[in-house]
Amino acid sequence: MSGFHHRPVMVDLVVELFAPVPPGVVVDATLGGGGHAEALLDAHPHLSVLGLDQDPDAIAAASERLARFGERVVVRRTRFDRLRQVLAEVLPGLGRPGASGALFDLGVSSPQLDRPERGFSYRSEGPLDMRMDPSRPVTAATLVNETDEAELARLIRAHSDERFADRIARAIVAHRPITTTTQLAEVVRDAVPAPARRRGGHPARRTFQAIRIAVNDELAVLPGALDDAIDALVPGGRCVAIAYHSGEDRIVKQRFRHAATGGWTGPSHLPPPPDVRPTVTLLRRSAWRPSPAEVAANPRAEAARLRAVEKLELQEVA
Secondary structure (H helix, E strand, O other): OOOOOOOOOOHHHHHHHHOOOOOEEEEEOOOOOOHHHHHHHHHOOOEEEEEEEOOHHHHHHHHHHOHHHHHHEEEEEOOHHHHHHHHHHHHHHHOOOOEEEEEEEOOOOHHHHHOHHHOOOOOOOOEOOOOOOOOOOOOHHHHHHHOOHHHHHHHHHHHHOOOOHHHHHHHHHHOOOOOEHHHHHHHHHHHOOHHHHOOOOOOOHHHHHHHHHHHHOHHHHHHHHHHHHHHHEEEEEEEEEEEOOHHHHHHHHHHHHHHHHOOOOOOOOOOOOOOOOOOEEEOOOOOEOOOHHHHHHOHHHOOOEEEEEEEOOHHHOO
16 A cells, blocks of 8 residues: 555644653544654654544555554544544553544545545546545535535535635536546636636636535534544643644634633633633644745645644643
């Protein structure tokens, strides 16, 4: 499975952020090819990794890549919305009361994009699939060919901020059935006004992103998974999330802020009620961004936004 090679984004910062956490298990909730996990295990002998991923190709590749770490690695094929259940199964066997860290590297991985047969990319011809878990029943073809025009426009707009969502949805419906990635890309391109095609990259990029998110139900399961990860952390443990578009980043920001304020939404100049208990502290108010050098070496890193929180000591929330 050496072909599943994904260059981890902002890996040096990820390694740095997990350096101070207590000895124990870091949950890599989006294991992918194992790049972040490998870097963490190499740099921090006090940590082990529980890796989760729904993609069987990723699981096979990461298992091979991380085999040299032996018992410091446990891999499970599952989506991160089952994080709480998997931790309940694994942590007691490791003698750990909770997790020392959690990492979410969201979105689609380079190997998924680069394999035409997976149907994620508008750049090369393949079936309209886009499933991260190939056992899921709904493919991109199902969504594109069976969703009514109004709902299709809503999905495209909601998941990509595409301002031509109505025009694109109308064109998709008019050209059904659509069976390949290149066919869909052409339909979307032709639906976008000519002046808009000349800026912002390929005109189909946003639509493909939106359909992928809808097919995999990505945003719906993210808030609960982030909350579960924070709940599972031991004091001093950290949760790190890397997002690649506004919808993901907005959810990460909201859930981290909710945990950091205890859900208090009152005026900032007033103290919160005594029953409001923050559980984490923000490690930085704004998101980290990749360096220009990293973007030059890996253009797909350009959109990345990294946010991180640290679990408070128990007496601080008592």
